[in-house]
Amino acid sequence: MSVAVVRPRASWAEGIRLLVVRTGALSLVELQKLRHDNTELVTRVIQPVLWLLVFGQIFSQIRAIPTGDLSYLAYLTPGILAQSALFVSIFVGIQIIWDRDAGILTKVMVTPTPRSAIVLAKAFAAGIRGLAPVVVLVPVALLLGVSITVNPVNIIGAAIALMLGAGFFACLSMAIAGVAQARDRLMGIGQLMTMPLFFASNALYPIDIMPPWLQVISQINPLTYLVNALRGLLVGAPATSGRTSAC
């Protein structure tokens, strides 16, 4: 009756293989879920478009924000792309809690799947969701007269930056989920975090028109770095200040 059916297979190579293969399998499932239910992708794009259309247009009219040689709309577009990536990603933690409450996470954890693969796949899905608004936002920006680079290297670079940024905020959200545990609590924390992250960054206005204490916060705000990367790649302005010149 005593049959040792299993011989342990542990090795670091096997560990890496598991991580890669499982991240792939779980990412695929995230994509399949998105395909079956893409209402979220659509609704997620409305808000950033409104930011560009309403906020962007009005503030370029009143010329309240000094953005150097760059038009305000050109300045704002990368900021809004980064913002929508942040807003999508900061609630990924809720999804993981949802999966846990639904018992799905439990079942995945009983399969030979490293837990890091679960996190990586969620971050990947956040990257895809963060990238999706580009399809609508960039044409809108072009219609509004923003000149966005056509250099494919820059565009790919910006896409990668956006996915990494979204993945980063997704991981942050999941880390918080680990502490918060409950869905509604996390909802509150997410809401509490997005606005300060957004307003204390250079997404809407240059850092050097902020009061000094806010400048300090902006400098350590990860969103600022994402916005900088996108600005540099898409509209050719690493605009940490208002004095930048477009190349």
Added chain:
Amino acid sequence: MHRFGETVAVDHLDLQIGAGEVFGLLGPNGAGKTTTIRVLNTLLPVQEGTVRVFGLDVSRYATDVRRHLGYVPQQLSIEAALTGRQNVTWFARLFDVPRRERAARVDEALATMDLLGVADRLAGTYSGGMIRRLELAQALVNRPALLVLDEPTVGLDPIARESVWDRVRQMRDDYGMTVLLTTHYMDEADELCNTVALMHRGRLQVVGSPGRLRAGIGADATLEDVFRHYAGADLGGDEEQKGVRDVRRSRQTARKLG
């Protein structure tokens, strides 16, 4: 032994489950059945004692143990935004079912659970019983050596229940699979299990074949009488009390399988 804070959920449990048998874990609500299962399938850490599955210590070889497990949790849980087939294919991937065999194995698992006809519908549109069968298909797609079922037949109609039993038996016979299940249906345990263990308040009360346990109580006793005898008087009683009871150091708890 497993504690949640002050609550001792499983206390000095010492069990062996033989390879190829259908083993039923019985006991009133809160007896510690689910906790036992969750320690065994590596979801909860082993706090005290030793747990071996397939001869492997689960606290050291969790991943290796998981490769050969199929698990259907007490709670209904499928990905509603995926089709039935996608749900099963997903688990085939998580268990490294080779790409060449994958589609065939998924179809086989779906067919076994009578779900081929609805395989391409979103799982969110399934009825409770269909979801249960889909979960069984997910758990069987890697042909596990040990199938762990936590109340698999809750919410199923009598015919569906019967068909799940048939499937479980068939899998055991075809693949020599070991099955560990919990249930509150004594007739089910009686009919399906080679061995049953009765737990009450985290402690093992009695183990044996259903026939032997019945005979131990009386000439024409049913398994339900056995249940009443061991868990009887204070069914569902004061939950709090047992929590603070017994925080002595426990002796080794060994549970073996295989």
